[in-house]
Amino acid sequence: MPRVIRSARLLGVSLLGxxxxxxxxxxNPTGESVALTVESSADGCTVSATETPAGAASFSxxxxxxxxxxxxxLGDDGLRIVGEAENIGPGLTxxxxxQLAEGSYFTACKPGMTGDGIGKAAFTVTPSAxxxxxxxxxxxxxxxxxxxxxSYVKDQISQLVTGTxxxxxxxxAGDDETARALYAPTRMHWERVETxxxxxxxxxxxxxxxxxxxxxxxxxxxxxxxxxxxxxNDAEGEFEPYSAEKRAALTEQLVTDTATLDANVQxxxxxxxxxxxxxxxxxxxxxxxxxxxxxxxxxHTDLWDFQANIDGAKVLYAGVRDxxxxxxxxxxxxxxxxxxxxxxxxxAERIGDGFTLYTDLTPAEIRALADQVNALGEPLNRLTAxxxx
Numbered sequence: 001m002p003r004v005i006r007s008a009r010l011l012g013v014s015l016l017g018x019x020x021x022x023x024x025x026x027x028n029p030t031g032e033s034v035a036l037t038v039e040s041s042a043d044g045c046t047v048s049a050t051e052t053p054a055g056a057a058s059f060s061x062x063x064x065x066x067x068x069x070x071x072x073x074l075g076d077d078g079l080r081i082v083g084e085a086e087n088i089g090p091g092l093t094x095x096x097x098x099q100l101a102e103g104s105y106f107t108a109c110k111p112g113m114t115g116d117g118i119g120k121a122a123f124t125v126t127p128s129a130x131x132x133x134x135x136x137x138x139x140x141x142x143x144x145x146x147x148x149x150x151s152y153v154k155d156q157i158s159q160l161v162t163g164t165x166x167x168x169x170x171x172x173a174g175d176d177e178t179a180r181a182l183y184a185p186t187r188m189h190w191e192r193v194e195t196x197x198x199x200x201x202x203x204x205x206x207x208x209x210x211x212x213x214x215x216x217x218x219x220x221x222x223x224x225x226x227x228x229x230x231x232x233n234d235a236e237g238e239f240e241p242y243s244a245e246k247r248a249a250l251t252e253q254l255v256t257d258t259a260t261l262d263a264n265v266q267x268x269x270x271x272x273x274x275x276x277x278x279x280x281x282x283x284x285x286x287x288x289x290x291x292x293x294x295x296x297x298x299x300h301t302d303l304w305d306f307q308a309n310i311d312g313a314k315v316l317y318a319g320v321r322d323x324x325x326x327x328x329x330x331x332x333x334x335x336x337x338x339x340x341x342x343x344x345x346x347x348a349e350r351i352g353d354g355f356t357l358y359t360d361l362t363p364a365e366i367r368a369l370a371d372q373v374n375a376l377g378e379p380l381n382r383l384t385a386x387x388x389x
Contacts, residue, residue, distance in 0.1 A: 035060065038107070040069040040088065045109030045119025054102045054128040061085050062093045067112045071096065072155075073123070076104040079192070080315040081151040086113065100125045101322075115162045138323065142272050145319040150269045152315055153193050157262045160189035164258045168251040171226060180230050184301035184354065187223060191308030192315070195281040200264050206257050210297065221253045224297070231298035272320060276384040279316035282309045283377055291370045293358040303355035306369075307346055313380070314339055320387060328386040331379055338376040345369055 034057045037048040042065040061071040067090065073083040082105060083098035102125050110117040163186030170178035190197060190208065198204045205213075207222040214220055229242045242250070270278075289295040290306040317335060324332045345368055349356040361369075 034058065038062065038071055038109070039064055040071060040109040040111065040119075041065045042067070042111055043118065045071070045107065045117075045121070047107050047121065047123065050122065051124040051126055052100070054100055054125050056097060056099050057125075059083075059085070059096045059098075060093055061088055061096065061109075063088045063090050065111050066090050070110040070113050070117075072106075072108045072110065072117065073098060074106040074108065074120075075315075075318060076106075077311070077314065077318070078106050078120070079152070079311055080318050081148045081155060083148070084151045102127050114158055116159050138326070141323050145272060145275065145323065146270050149275055149316065149319050153196050153268065153270075154265055156189045156193045157197075157265050160186065161258055161262050163189060164255060168255050171230070172247055172251045174247075176230055179226075180299070183223075183227065183230065183299060184296075184304035187301075188304055188308035188311070190223075191285075191305045192312035194285055194309065194312070195278045196265065196268070197261060198281075200261060203257055203261055203264070207254070207261070210295065212294070212297070221250060222257070223254070226250055226254070227296065228298050272323075273384055273388045275316050275320060276387055279313040279383065280377075280380055282313040282316070283373065283380055285309050287370075287373050287377065291366065291373055293366075296358065300357040300359045301355075302358040303346065303349055307355065310339075310342060310346065317380075317383070320383075323387060324383070331382060331386050334379040335376075335383070338372070338379060342369075342372045342376055345372055 034052045034055070036052065036057060036059050038059050038061040039046040040061060040063050047059075059071065059073070061069075063069045069088050070084060070086040071088070071094075072081060073096070074080060075082055082100070083096050085094045085096040088094045105123040105125060106120055107123045108117040108120040163182065167179055167182040167186050170176075170182060194208075197207070205218075205222075208224065209218075209220065209222055210224050211220060211228065228239070229247070232239045232241060286306055286309045290302045290309060293300070293302050295305050296302045317339065321332060321335075324335075346355070349361070349365070
């Protein structure tokens, strides 16, 4: 029987900011760490080595550029944040100490602390000669999972801000081809953390409301209102393209609401139960909108959203997986299998950097995706109970 966790830390709600500049994870059992240096410049992110043995690693990050910068150590998916050093001013040096398990990672820097960063490079953690490098301090693992997910949410919303600005500029200028190309990739940042965004009252409907969900007299703003204008040939019935004035109003509202969302997440932190329930919520989003083709009624870019929801759920799961391995290894094995099977089906629909349009999927392909979502949902629904009850 799995050991029961009853720490108040797992159940409480916190709105305090989280700092990750140094020592954010548990200590190496050997008491030693491998020292690496990082140079973050205006156009590069140079790490002194591309691999290190498992255990504690210390990154000393020096900013040689002219903007405040950040340094990220990312998981093998390039999304999950394992460690982060932020707010490093020009000419300053900050240290980040992390305990790393064997595996594949990425390093990256973010001059200006906006966008998706530069200098992303593979980083490998090799087996440790001493062997005993896995942290067994449960509270420390929980703290690390909560802190790293907080950083991930902030990073995704920051990238959403940058992408939204570019999208809005193109749409307002009447460059519909560019706007259409930016639409789905930019929305993926929203979809990866959608359950967090939904917690801020009316921001979610202002940004993401579908026409089918409009109430009588409700103003329709946000992504899907613009989507209909960008893909008018797919709109049912007579559709009158928006005027320049309406385009201006929609873009201004979209940019403003996205900036408000970014400001709101700066003060957030998360508990373990919020993470596990967030993963469940993201899969629910897939089941109720993406796999049915209801989310992107005109662009039919539902699989971009599908992948992004799964990205977010996988990040949440990966953050707590080491804890779950101690509590319920059979459930961890089941989740590993079902996540991998669903990703295989999605990968089969990839076309370049994107996916097959939903309207081009066969009924058999849609059924296979729906069945695998259900197969993943069963073990995922047990995740919270396995960790926090």
